[in-house]
Amino acid sequence: MSLSLPPAPNEVVTLHDVVAWRFPDEGAVIRSAGAELRAARAVICVSQATADDAQQLLGLTNTHVVYPGISEDFRNARPLDPGRLRELSIKQPYIVHAGGASNRKNLGALADAWSVVARECPELSLVLSGPPHPHRTALFSTLPRTRLIGRTGNADVPGLLAGATALVVPSLHEGFGLPVLEGMAAGVPVVAANSTSLPEVAGGAALLVPPTAEGVADGLLAILRGKVDVERMISHGRARSAEFTWERCLDRHAAIWRAAAEDAA
Numbered sequence: 734m735s736l737s738l739p740p741a742p743n744e745v746v747t748l749h750d751v752v753a754w755r756f757p758d759e760g761a762v763i764r765s766a767g768a769e770l771r772a773a774r775a776v777i778c779v780s781q782a783t784a785d786d787a788q789q790l791l792g793l794t795n796t797h798v799v800y801p802g803i804s805e806d807f808r809n810a811r812p813l814d815p816g817r818l819r820e821l822s823i824k825q826p827y828i829v830h831a832g833g834a835s836n837r838k839n840l841g842a843l844a845d846a847w848s849v850v851a852r853e854c855p856e857l858s859l860v861l862s863g864p865p866h867p868h869r870t871a872l873f874s875t876l877p878r879t880r881l882i883g884r885t886g887n888a889d890v891p892g893l894l895a896g897a898t899a900l901v902v903p904s905l906h907e908g909f910g911l912p913v914l915e916g917m918a919a920g921v922p923v924v925a926a927n928s929t930s931l932p933e934v935a936g937g938a939a940l941l942v943p944p945t946a947e948g949v950a951d952g953l954l955a956i957l958r959g960k961v962d963v964e965r966m967i968s969h970g971r972a973r974s975a976e977f978t979w980e981r982c983l984d985r986h987a988a989i990w991r992a993a994a995e996d997a998a
Contacts, residue, residue: 750908812896
């Protein structure tokens with residue numbers, strides 16, 4: 734989030750999250766942000782969880798929830814071909830985590846969970862996609878059958894997800910949680926933490942677990958051992974992800990902008 738000049742009273746601002754107020758490693762808090770956001774005609778939040786956070790932490794009463802869309806590249810994506818998997822040193826079957834490595838991503842719990850899952854499922858690998866980060870490297874570099882592939886190009890991400898046995902999102906806090914929807918659109922069962930915006934976004938189509946090592950391990954093992962109906966999860970996930978389109982997002986934005994302009998007239 735970045736703000737410079739205070740918004741005019743009829744300005745509409747989009748707020749993706751307020752994680753800097755909760756997690757110091759996410760960056761410095763902009764001291765003027767609260768006043769600037771309160772001065773706006775409307776603040777568009779990407780989830781109800783973010784709107785609730787903004788109301789609690791910044792005292793906002795002018796919030797509107799508008800969900801973003803997801804790229805069409807994830808819908809019915811095909812797994813990466815064997816040659817590309819070899820280039821990335823990925824062996825199937827694999828679980829995938831895609832995202833950052835800040836504290837709220839809860840990678841410590843995932844690392845502990847993977848120690849359990851790796852022991853129980855010796856044929857399985859864990860692939861972690863995201864910008865190189867010393868915290869991620871320290872946690873996973875010595876664990877069995879883990880592959881840190883760094884920042885993945887946009888052309889590879891849909892296929893990376895589509896070829897996975899499951900996607901895991903163990904985050905303690907997310908403003909929205911885009912990987913949950915991307916995994917669903919790609920036809921992958923999703924194990925997600927039962928925290929902040931993730932249940933809201935998943936809409937009942939992901940396996941929600943406590944954001945603990947035990948919770949994450951139990952969720953992954955439930956999918957791997959057939960304790961949940963994976964095909965039903967995939968079907969529900971595709972249907973849920975189909976609700977999040979950029980056309981719907983833009984229509985909702987336009988309605989809020991139009992109302993702000995009419996109020997200011």
